[in-house]
Amino acid sequence: MNNLLVAQSGGPTAAINATLVGVLQGVRASGKIDKVYGAKNGIEGAIKGNLIDLNDIVRDTKAMDTLTYTPSSALGTCRYKMKDWRKDDEPYKKIIETFYKHDIKYFIYIGGNDSMDTVDKLSEYCKLNGHDFIIMGAPKTIDNDLNLTDHSPGYGSAAKYIATTISELACDIGAYDIPAVTIVEIMGRNAGWLTASAALARLNGGPGADLIYLCEKDFDNARFISDVKEKLAVKPGILVAISEGIKDKDGNYVSDQVSSGAVDNFGHKYIAGAARVLENLVRNEIGCKVRSIELNLMQRCAAHIASETDIIESLMLGQKALSCALDGETGRMAAIKRLSDEPYRVEFISVPVNEVANHEKTVPLNWITPDGHDVTDEIIAYMKPLIQGETNVKFANGIPMQIKLY
Amino acid sequence: MNNLLVAQSGGPTAAINATLVGVLQGVRASGKIDKVYGAKNGIEGAIKGNLIDLNDIVRDTKAMDTLTYTPSSALGTCRYKMKDWRKDDEPYKKIIETFYKHDIKYFIYIGGNDSMDTVDKLSEYCKLNGHDFIIMGAPKTIDNDLNLTDHSPGYGSAAKYIATTISELACDIGAYDIPAVTIVEIMGRNAGWLTASAALARLNGGPGADLIYLCEKDFDNARFISDVKEKLAVKPGILVAISEGIKDKDGNYVSDQVSSGAVDNFGHKYIAGAARVLENLVRNEIGCKVRSIELNLMQRCAAHIASETDIIESLMLGQKALSCALDGETGRMAAIKRLSDEPYRVEFISVPVNEVANHEKTVPLNWITPDGHDVTDEIIAYMKPLIQGETNVKFANGIPMQIKLY
Numbered sequence: 082m083n084n085l086l087v088a089q090s091g092g093p094t095a096a097i098n099a100t101l102v103g104v105l106q107g108v109r110a111s112g113k114i115d116k117v118y119g120a121k122n123g124i125e126g127a128i129k130g131n132l133i134d135l136n137d138i139v140r141d142t143k144a145m146d147t148l149t150y151t152p153s154s155a156l157g158t159c160r161y162k163m164k165d166w167r168k169d170d171e172p173y174k175k176i177i178e179t180f181y182k183h184d185i186k187y188f189i190y191i192g193g194n195d196s197m198d199t200v201d202k203l204s205e206y207c208k209l210n211g212h213d214f215i216i217m218g219a220p221k222t223i224d225n226d227l228n229l230t231d232h233s234p235g236y237g238s239a240a241k242y243i244a245t246t247i248s249e250l251a252c253d254i255g256a257y258d259i260p261a262v263t264i265v266e267i268m269g270r271n272a273g274w275l276t277a278s279a280a281l282a283r284l285n286g287g288p289g290a291d292l293i294y295l296c297e298k299d300f301d302n303a304r305f306i307s308d309v310k311e312k313l314a315v316k317p318g319i320l321v322a323i324s325e326g327i328k329d330k331d332g333n334y335v336s337d338q339v340s341s342g343a344v345d346n347f348g349h350k351y352i353a354g355a356a357r358v359l360e361n362l363v364r365n366e367i368g369c370k371v372r373s374i375e376l377n378l379m380q381r382c383a384a385h386i387a388s389e390t391d392i393i394e395s396l397m398l399g400q401k402a403l404s405c406a407l408d409g410e411t412g413r414m415a416a417i418k419r420l421s422d423e424p425y426r427v428e429f430i431s432v433p434v435n436e437v438a439n440h441e442k443t444v445p446l447n448w449i450t451p452d453g454h455d456v457t458d459e460i461i462a463y464m465k466p467l468i469q470g471e472t473n474v475k476f477a478n479g480i481p482m483q484i485k486l487y
Numbered sequence: 488m489n490n491l492l493v494a495q496s497g498g499p500t501a502a503i504n505a506t507l508v509g510v511l512q513g514v515r516a517s518g519k520i521d522k523v524y525g526a527k528n529g530i531e532g533a534i535k536g537n538l539i540d541l542n543d544i545v546r547d548t549k550a551m552d553t554l555t556y557t558p559s560s561a562l563g564t565c566r567y568k569m570k571d572w573r574k575d576d577e578p579y580k581k582i583i584e585t586f587y588k589h590d591i592k593y594f595i596y597i598g599g600n601d602s603m604d605t606v607d608k609l610s611e612y613c614k615l616n617g618h619d620f621i622i623m624g625a626p627k628t629i630d631n632d633l634n635l636t637d638h639s640p641g642y643g644s645a646a647k648y649i650a651t652t653i654s655e656l657a658c659d660i661g662a663y664d665i666p667a668v669t670i671v672e673i674m675g676r677n678a679g680w681l682t683a684s685a686a687l688a689r690l691n692g693g694p695g696a697d698l699i700y701l702c703e704k705d706f707d708n709a710r711f712i713s714d715v716k717e718k719l720a721v722k723p724g725i726l727v728a729i730s731e732g733i734k735d736k737d738g739n740y741v742s743d744q745v746s747s748g749a750v751d752n753f754g755h756k757y758i759a760g761a762a763r764v765l766e767n768l769v770r771n772e773i774g775c776k777v778r779s780i781e782l783n784l785m786q787r788c789a790a791h792i793a794s795e796t797d798i799i800e801s802l803m804l805g806q807k808a809l810s811c812a813l814d815g816e817t818g819r820m821a822a823i824k825r826l827s828d829e830p831y832r833v834e835f836i837s838v839p840v841n842e843v844a845n846h847e848k849t850v851p852l853n854w855i856t857p858d859g860h861d862v863t864d865e866i867i868a869y870m871k872p873l874i875q876g877e878t879n880v881k882f883a884n885g886i887p888m889q890i891k892l893y
Contacts, residue, residue: 468885
């Protein structure tokens with residue numbers, strides 16, 4: 082029996098189910114897989130033997146279509162870090178047991194950095210211990226910080242959500258004629274790719290974000306206040322985009338500046354984001370109207386405004402991961418190689434997963450403007466193709482249709 | 488000369504420009520208006536004589552189409568409360584001066600409660616002081632708290648954004664199998680209409696929000712914790728929707744519970760929303776993973792997910808306000824009368840603005856379930872038609888097209 086197991090891991094995205102569908106489409110097209118199982122909650126499902134039968138859905142085009150546009154991980158997710166098998170091989174043995182029990186020959190793991198670490202360790206374990214299983218990775222992360230792939234599925238949709246939202250917020254803020262600062266906090270602890278997408282809100286000539294601060298560059302409170310004052314001198318409503326992970330020159334998170342002393346009247350320590358810290362800073366230093374906004378989970382699950390380019394590429398990467406697996410590749414990840422920006426052309430390749438795992442691709446410093454509060458044309462040319470196209474998401478009763486697999 | 492002045496006021500919505508377009512369409516269709524002006528930043532523009540020429544846009548169908556789907560107030564907005572003219576008639580005199588100077592006979596003011604108060608006072612002033620001007624109101628508010636109209640333009644689009652977002656957040660949260668509570672704070676200080684729309688996320692069978700608390704009902708911390716524990720006993724990821732204006736039985740805002748003592752390490756008093764207060768409460772009382780999300784300005788300006796029903800009605804109300812004005816009606820507001828829920832049928836009427844101004848329509852208590860943490864089928868039947876249909880918003884470069892009028 083040539084059975085296949087697929088699983089999803091890490092933070093949800095608007096495109097990770099499209100990659101799952103890509104795998105299932107590949108299964109159907111190849112005719113080389115007998116049965117398809119999904120592991121519930123990532124590798125944990127493989128360890129516990131907690132599998133879902135996916136054979137019915139492979140034959141149901143309509144369900145696959147709905148699954149493509151359903152956000153988050155339909156198989157469930159986890160944040161499980163595999164230990165070195167030389168120190169603790171228990172989980173490895175259990176996974177192998179699950180594989181043998183269900184005649185699974187192929188395992189495709191869709192996820193980010195930690196998941197690729199799992200693919201790396203598991204494929205190495207299998208090779209060195211004489212187990213003939215194929216372990217392939219398919220990339221996913223809104224953070225876009227995966228190495229060896231031009232960009233990561235999920236990023237384009239999150240970037241489209243952010244660019245759209247920033248353009249709408251700019252309209253909202255622009256209606257008032259009193260000085261006001263709005264600070265939008267965007268996901269990204271160490272990589273500012275998502276925050277940079279705030280610049281895309283200007284593509285049609287609108288104002289978009291007036292100031293953009295990525296976590297790759299040291300953040301300076303005094304400089305920030307001076308930047309804001311300079312912008313306020315020109316127009317009343319200022320929109321600022323910041324990475325959640327902005328840090329000062331000593332490497333301390335701006336968001337940590339508040340958690341030290343503040344308590345509410347239940348006596349609990351206050352946990353606040355960077356935007357909220359800066360909101361208080363503006364209130365104190367400038368004294369104008371100020372508001373902070375966290376785009377929060379919406380930026381990773383707003384499938385209704387997903388990028389069609391991202392969804393198609395996510396599908397293709399699922400198909401690619403499957404075809405590599407059928408070709409006998411193991412310990413590798415399906416990836417995107419960009420051939421040109423305009424016209425936008427890519428090809429799908431596979432890369433060694435051990436060069437992906439535990440690396441983090443951040444925004445090159447020369448893609449941030451020298452003044453530190455904006456991004457360059459190079460990164461705009463890089464990002465722009467990734468948000469193109471609107472998806473064919475179906476609505477029923479006024480809300481997007483979604484599917485549950487269990 | 489039969490000139491017309493139009494203005495927008497109050498908080499932006501995704502549909503207020505559609506009402507402006509409705510007025511302009513009415514102007515074009517009637518052929519009875521010579522020139523159309525827009526007042527910048529609401530009634531303040533009329534007071535200061537700060538007008539924009541809108542004649543070109545009346546003839547540009549494409550621009551009108553883009554304006555229809557551009558969020559926020561394209562003419563700018565204000566939060567200006569007119570004083571009683573018997574106490575201070577200065578602003579009234581200035582408005583009248585603007586009217587005479589530009590041969591303005593008709594004034595249409597698009598806005599919420601405060602704007603209708605302006606329409607009321609200004610029309611009364613004109614009548615009693617022998618000025619033959621026509622002053623008409625057109626409704627707008629995401630809060631849906633306007634009296635004498637079945638619902639308000641802008642509400643349906645905000646409700647569609649909320650229902651969609653809650654359905655997507657439910658997918659995100661549902662992917663994890665560890666106990667976690669996510670609390671979503673929705674606009675509404677005194678009226679819970681928007682929060683109630685979180686229930687619409689369940690229309691296609693998805694889980695949507697597990698608990699919904701409107702500001703119309705006293706909020707009890709202990710009861711809330713007990714509700715959450717009860718839900719957590721059944722499934723791991725719980726989604727809670729609350730109105731920003733929830734209050735305890737003594738009428739104190741839940742959001743006030745934090746502002747008394749908390750300061751950050753700049754020494755600033757902390758201003759937090761109700762969801763953040765409850766986040767800390769859950770952390771302390773239950774100890775599970777917990778997160779708070781504010782839908783913030785996005786809920787009022789997310790034009791990319793506007794309701795087609797809302798946009799069409801907003802257009803129609805602009806047309807209705809104009810046709811009433813041309814018929815000589817003054818001191819009145821265009822409004823919606825519902826004829827039936829299913830099939831959904833409405834008619835457009837006009838109502839006396841003095842019965843709209845300074846009233847606030849809240850959610851009837853019998854539309855909240857007796858347990859206080861959900862809404863009834865009656866309000867779902869009321870809300871459901873208002874979020875139907877997706878708009879024809881155009882995209883360019885991957886983001887929605889928008890127009891600026893100045």
